[in-house]
Each structure stands twice: as C-alpha cells, then as structure tokens.
Amino acid sequence: MRYFYPFSPPVYRPQPMRYVEPYYPVFPYSKSYNYYANYYRGSWTPLSWVEQYNYAFSGPANSANVALTFDDGPDATFTPQILDKLKKYGVKATFFLLGENMEKYPDLVRRIVAEGHVIGNHTYSHPNITTLSDQEFVAEMKKTDDLIFKMAGYRPRFFRPTYGAIDENKLRWATNQNMMVIQWTIDTLDWEGRSAEQINQMVNGNILPGSIILQHNADGVPLQGSVDSLDLFIPALLQKGTRFVTLPQMFGLPKDR
Numbered sequence: 001m002r003y004f005y006p007f008s009p010p011v012y013r014p015q016p017m018r019y020v021e022p023y024y025p026v027f028p029y030s031k032s033y034n035y036y037a038n039y040y041r042g043s044w045t046p047l048s049w050v051e052q053y054n055y056a057f058s059g060p061a062n063s064a065n066v067a068l069t070f071d072d073g074p075d076a077t078f079t080p081q082i083l084d085k086l087k088k089y090g091v092k093a094t095f096f097l098l099g100e101n102m103e104k105y106p107d108l109v110r111r112i113v114a115e116g117h118v119i120g121n122h123t124y125s126h127p128n129i130t131t132l133s134d135q136e137f138v139a140e141m142k143k144t145d146d147l148i149f150k151m152a153g154y155r156p157r158f159f160r161p162t163y164g165a166i167d168e169n170k171l172r173w174a175t176n177q178n179m180m181v182i183q184w185t186i187d188t189l190d191w192e193g194r195s196a197e198q199i200n201q202m203v204n205g206n207i208l209p210g211s212i213i214l215q216h217n218a219d220g221v222p223l224q225g226s227v228d229s230l231d232l233f234i235p236a237l238l239q240k241g242t243r244f245v246t247l248p249q250m251f252g253l254p255k256d257r
C-alpha cells in the first residue's frame with residue numbers, strides 16, 4: 001500500500017517503514033513483514049531482557065548517533081572495499097568477526113584495528129548457539145576471544161549472537177563475562193544479494209537516532225550491492241548531521257573487558 005500526499009510531508013518526521021520486498025514470502029501476504037523480521041532477528045526474546053542483562057537492539061534515541069556493524073568477516077573480497085569506503089568518509093564501524101575467518105585473514109584483522117574500527121565476537125564457526133550446550137557455546141566464545149586478544153590486543157566487550165538467536169543461559173553467561181550482547185535495528189538483508197539502491201532505501205526508509213545497521217562481509221555471499229550502498233547512504237546521512245559511531249561510543253562503554 002502506498003500513500004500519496006497532496007503536499008510535501010514535513011521534513012522532520014520519522015519516515016514510514018518502507019521495505020522494498022516482502023521479507024520471507026512463504027505464504028505471500030498472509031503474514032506481515034514484521035512477523036518474519038521479528039522471528040528471524042531473534043526479537044521473540046522477552047523485551048525485559050534489555051534490563052535484566054547486557055542486551056540491546058539499538059542505542060540511545062536522543063542523539064544523532066547511528067552504528068554501522070558488519071558480521072561474519074573478515075573476507076578477501078568485501079572487507080578491503082568496506083575499509084576503503086569507511087576511510088574515504090572518515091567513518092568508524094564495528095566488525096563482528098568469526099574466529100575461523102580471523103585465522104584465514106590475520107592481515108585484514110590488523111588493518112581493521114589499525115584503521116580505528118572496533119572488533120566484536122561473533123563466535124568461532126557461526127553455529128546457531130541455541131542448539132549448542134553451554135560448554136560448546138563457551139568454547140566457541142573463548143576461542144574467538146583469544147584470537148581477538150592475540151590479533152587486536154584486547155578481549156572484546158561486544159558480542160553479536162549468530163542469526164540474532166540467543167537463549168537466557170547464554171545471555172546470562174555473556175552478562176557475567178561483562179559482555180554486551182548486541183542485536184540490530186535495521187536488517188539490510190544484504191546477504192540475499194540486494195542492490196545498492198535497495199539497501200539504500202532500506203536504510204534511509206527506516207533509520208532513526210540510535211539505529212544499529214546490520215550488514216555483512218563474507219566469502220561467497222553476493223554482497224557487492226551492500227558494499228556499494230555505503231557510497232549512497234553514508235554521504236546522504238552525514239549531510240543531515242548523522243554521526244556514524246562505533247558501539248563503544250554509542251553505549252559509552254570500553255571496547256574491551
């Protein structure tokens with residue numbers, strides 16, 4: 001459904017949700033976008049968790065800060081391009097890295113650190129952690145923590161669960177480890193092979209103060225549109241006074257623990 005306004009809408013107004021395609025059209029039009037979005041991003045979890053644990057879907061909504069986050073890297077194709085573009089715009093981001101990819105591309109890990117970006121833990125081998133025992137989960141976390149300590153020099157404060165899926169035991173463990181568990185506000189669905197313009201619309205149509213944007217950098221995934229979208233939405237948002245900050249800056253926390 002598209003609404004046409006007889007006059008230009010006021011400028012300072014949240015934009016309506018403007019997704020460019022149905023999300024998971026298993027039964028077309030029988031369920032809303034948000035039904036699937038909430039299911040797949042893990043927000044079936046109780047909202048009260050944000051108060052009981054170190055857990056967030058977005059940052060403070062009363063500042064011009066938004067955060068770019070890139071999951072699953074590093075990779076040989078997209079990570080260097082992303083770093084080049086972030087450097088061009090003077091923007092810092094947070095990279096949730098996989099331990100197994102850090103071992104493949106240690107030089108790229110060092111480049112991410114040298115250029116002022118922040119590294120978070122995204123497990124070692126990208127399992128769905130809700131299917132793991134607590135011991136298996138802790139092993140995945142510690143292995144990646146150790147790699148980040150070895151290559152970046154600190155134990156990361158920020159953790160993003162794979163698929164956004166987490167259960168309470170693991171959330172409690174992360175909180176006891178003094179970690180901050182971060183979901184996202186805007187899922188660009190870039191891994192589906194979306195075009196730069198589709199991702200640009202997704203970001204611009206949904207961004208609000210405090211938004212955390214989810215993109216990916218991974219071998220063998222069609223992410224060129226995702227990389228190219230940075231040239232569309234970063235300059236446009238900078239022009240409006242938006243600040244792109246790292247998660248430690250957004251939450252006023254150290255990057256380490």
Ligand SMILES: [Zn+2]
Nearest residue numbers: 071072162163
């Ligand atoms: Zn991931």
